[in-house]
Amino acid sequence: MQLARIDGNIVSTISHSSLQGWRTVICQPLDSDGKDEGLPVLAIDPLGAGMHQSVILSTDGSTTREVVKDKNSPLRNIIIGIADT
Amino acid sequence: MKLGKVIGNVTLSEQDPAYQGARFLVVHPMSREQIGGAEDAPMIKANTLVVYDDLGAGVGHIIGYVEGAEATAPFPQPTPVDAINAAIMDEIFYNPPSV
Numbered sequence: 003m004q005l006a007r008i009d010g011n012i013v014s015t016i017s018h019s020s021l022q023g024w025r026t027v028i029c030q031p032l033d034s035d036g037k038d039e040g041l042p043v044l045a046i047d048p049l050g051a052g053m054h055q056s057v058i059l060s061t062d063g064s065t066t067r068e069v070v071k072d073k074n075s076p077l078r079n080i081i082i083g084i085a086d087t
Numbered sequence: 088m089k090l091g092k093v094i095g096n097v098t099l100s101e102q103d104p105a106y107q108g109a110r111f112l113v114v115h116p117m118s119r120e121q122i123g124g125a126e127d128a129p130m131i132k133a134n135t136l137v138v139y140d141d142l143g144a145g146v147g148h149i150i151g152y153v154e155g156a157e158a159t160a161p162f163p164q165p166t167p168v169d170a171i172n173a174a175i176m177d178e179i180f181y182n183p184p185s186v
Contacts, residue, residue: 010122010181014151016142017174026151026174028090028122028181032091041116041131042181043168044088044151054184063157076173078133079088 005032005085006059009042010049011077020067020075025050027081029059046070058083088151088173090117092145097137105166106139112172114138114152121183140172149176 006029014021024046033039043059048069051057060066063078068078095113099106115135120128137154151174158171 007184009183010179012108012151012174012176012180013123014174014176016144016177017151018142021174028179033164038183041089042119042122063155063160066157067160076153076160076171077088078153078155080169083176085176 003058003060003082005036006030006043006045006057007032008047008053008055008057010053012044017075020070020072020077021046024048024070027051028080029057029081031059032056043079045081046077047081049081049084051081051084056085057081058085058087088153090122090176090179091115091138091150091152092117092121093146093148093150094135095146103167105162105163105164109139109141111145112138112140112144112150114150114170117149119183122179122184124179124181136170138170138172139168142172142175144172144175150174151176
């Protein structure tokens with residue numbers, strides 16, 4: 003899991019079936035002192051985090067597969083928490 | 088899942104039977120400027136990937152690709168794939184804070 007910031011979202015109609023219906027956000031991973039680190043990552047967001055909000059991003063596929071209830075889903079990034087500060 | 092631009096495709100003469108009916112795309116990861124819509128932004132120094140695709144993406148499309156073991160999840164039997172096209176982007180709304 004890592005800290006990330008929501009920088010946008012995407013719309014995709016042609017995708018794997020497990021992605022349909024989920025809000026998909028663009029997250030910018032952050033390093034320990036909050037600066038951008040690496041390339042943006044697409045994640046599904048069941049929590050409805052706001053723009054530029056700090057969130058906790060999980061890169062684990064099994065967590066994501068459980069949430070989307072599809073054991074064949076290739077998704078691996080999901081927002082599992084919204085950071086307060 | 089990361090954003091990548093499809094810059095080509097690969098056709099195989101010999102392939103693993105598990106690949107039947109699929110296509111392979113040549114995909115390059117997108118920089119933040121490119122995601123933000125800058126058409127003339129330079130391509131970043133990263134590995135260009137060959138991505139398994141059964142959604143029908145073509146050259147010029149922006150896709151969301153997944154790397155790693157999760158890329159084999161959609162297959163019924165073990166398949167030698169480590170990057171798969173999970174979504175073709177219709178619209179991207181991207182505005183990082185301008186700090």
